[in-house]
Amino acid sequence: MKILFTIIFLTGCFVLARSHTYHLGDCPLVEPAKAFEMSRFLGLWYVIQKTSTASKCITYNYTRDEEPGVYILTQVSDHPILGLTPLKHRYHYTGELTVPEPSTPARMEIRFPLNLIGSASHVVVSTDYQNYAVIFTCQKLKFWNRQSLTILSRNRDLDKTYLIRIRDILSFYGVGPYGLSNIPQTGCPHGNNTLDINVDPNTFTAENIENVVRKAGQKLCDGVEWVVSAGSKVYHKIAGSEEKETRKPEANSR
Numbered sequence: 408m409k410i411l412f413t414i415i416f417l418t419g420c421f422v423l424a425r426s427h428t429y430h431l432g433d434c435p436l437v438e439p440a441k442a443f444e445m446s447r448f449l450g451l452w453y454v455i456q457k458t459s460t461a462s463k464c465i466t467y468n469y470t471r472d473e474e475p476g477v478y479i480l481t482q483v484s485d486h487p488i489l490g491l492t493p494l495k496h497r498y499h500y501t502g503e504l505t506v507p508e509p510s511t512p513a514r515m516e517i518r519f520p521l522n523l524i525g526s527a528s529h530v531v532v533s534t535d536y537q538n539y540a541v542i543f544t545c546q547k548l549k550f551w552n553r554q555s556l557t558i559l560s561r562n563r564d565l566d567k568t569y570l571i572r573i574r575d576i577l578s579f580y581g582v583g584p585y586g587l588s589n590i591p592q593t594g595c596p597h598g599n600n601t602l603d604i605n606v607d608p609n610t611f612t613a614e615n616i617e618n619v620v621r622k623a624g625q626k627l628c629d630g631v632e633w634v635v636s637a638g639s640k641v642y643h644k645i646a647g648s649e650e651k652e653t654r655k656p657e658a659n660s661r
Contacts, residue, residue, distance in 0.1 A: 428458055428586055434545035434552045437580045439513030440531050445469075445478065445506075447536040452559035454484075455570075456587040462498075464595035467542075467559060469504075478504040480517060480529075485596065497596060499605040504529060517544065520606055524548065533576050537561060539569045543582060556587060563592040 454465035465484040472479050482500045502519040505526075506512050517529040527546035534540035540559040545552055558565070558573055574584050 428555070429551055429553050431551045434528065434547055434554070435581060437530050437532055437543045437545075437582060439511055440533050441513075443511075443513035443531060443534075444536070445512055448531065448534060448540070449478075452540060452561060453563050453592055454557055454590045455560045455565045455592075456556075456558040456584075457590055458555045458557070458588070459586050460588050460590070463591040464497075465590050467557075472503070476506055476509070478515075480504050497603050499603060501606065532580070533573070534559075539565055539573065541573050541576065554582075556582065556584065558587070 449469045449471065452467045452469070454467060457465065462484040465482065468481045468483070470479045470481070471477075480502050482502075484498050484500075500519065502517045504515045504517050506515050508514065513531040515529040515531075516526045518526040524546060527544050530543045532541040532543050538561055542557040542559065544555045544557075556577070558570070560569075577584055
C-alpha cells in the first residue's frame with residue numbers, strides 16, 4: 408500500500424514540476440479582471456493552452472465549497488506518465504481556492520495537496536465568462552518564483568481571434584506566452600472501463616488510507632477465497648478422476 412501512495416505522490420509531483428516555468432526574483436504583478444463575478448465563472452472549462460505540459464484532455468471545474476468564500480478547483484487530465492501506457496485513465500487533482508481580499512475576487516490563492524511549499528496565487532486575468540478565460544498562477548520560492556499560464560475555453564477549441572486578444576493582454580503585463588503547450592481535447596478517455604485516479608485534500612488522511620487498505624484487504628480476501636474455491640474444485644476433479652481410474656480394474660475383474 409505504501410507503494411501505491413508513493414506512486415500517486417511522485418506522479419503528482421511530476422505534473423507540478425512540468426507545468427511551470429522558473430524565474431529569478433518575485434512574482435510579477437499581474438492585475439486581476441475588473442468587476443469579476445465568480446458566480447458566472449463557475450463550471451466546466453477546457454484547457455486550450457498551458458505552460459510546459461505533456462498532459463492532454465485537461466479540464467478545470469470550478470465549484471463552490473460548503474464554507475462561504477471557498478471554492479474547489481478540480482483538474483482532470485490524461486496523466487503524462489500513465490499516458491505512455493495503454494491504460495485508460497483520468498487523473499483528478501483537486502485544490503482549494505480562497506479569496507484573501509473580497510474587494511478583488513479575481514485574485515485568489517490555490518492550494519493543492521501535493522504542493523508541499525504552500526499556496527500559490529491564482530489570478531483570473533481576463534474572461535468573458537462565455538468563451539474564454541486566462542489564468543496566471545505564481546508561487547514565490549526563496550530566490551525565485553515559478554509561474555504557470557493557462558488559457559481556458561467553454562468549448563473544446565477556441566477561435567484564433569480570442570487567442571490574439573489574450574496574447575495582447577499578456578504582453579501588456581509583461582507575461583510572455585512562451586512555453587505554452589497546445590492541449591488536445593479529442594480522443595479523451597471516458598466510460599466505465601476508465602480508471603479514475605483521485606488526488607484531493609483528503610487523499611493522504613489517516614481515515615482515507617484506512618479505507619483504501621480495508622478495500623484492498625477485501626479485494627485480497629475475495630481473491631484468496633476464489634483461489635481456495637478454484638483449488639478445491641481442481642482437487643475434487645483430480646481426486647474424482649483417480650477414483651474412477653481405481654474402480655475400472657475392479658469392474659473389469661468382475
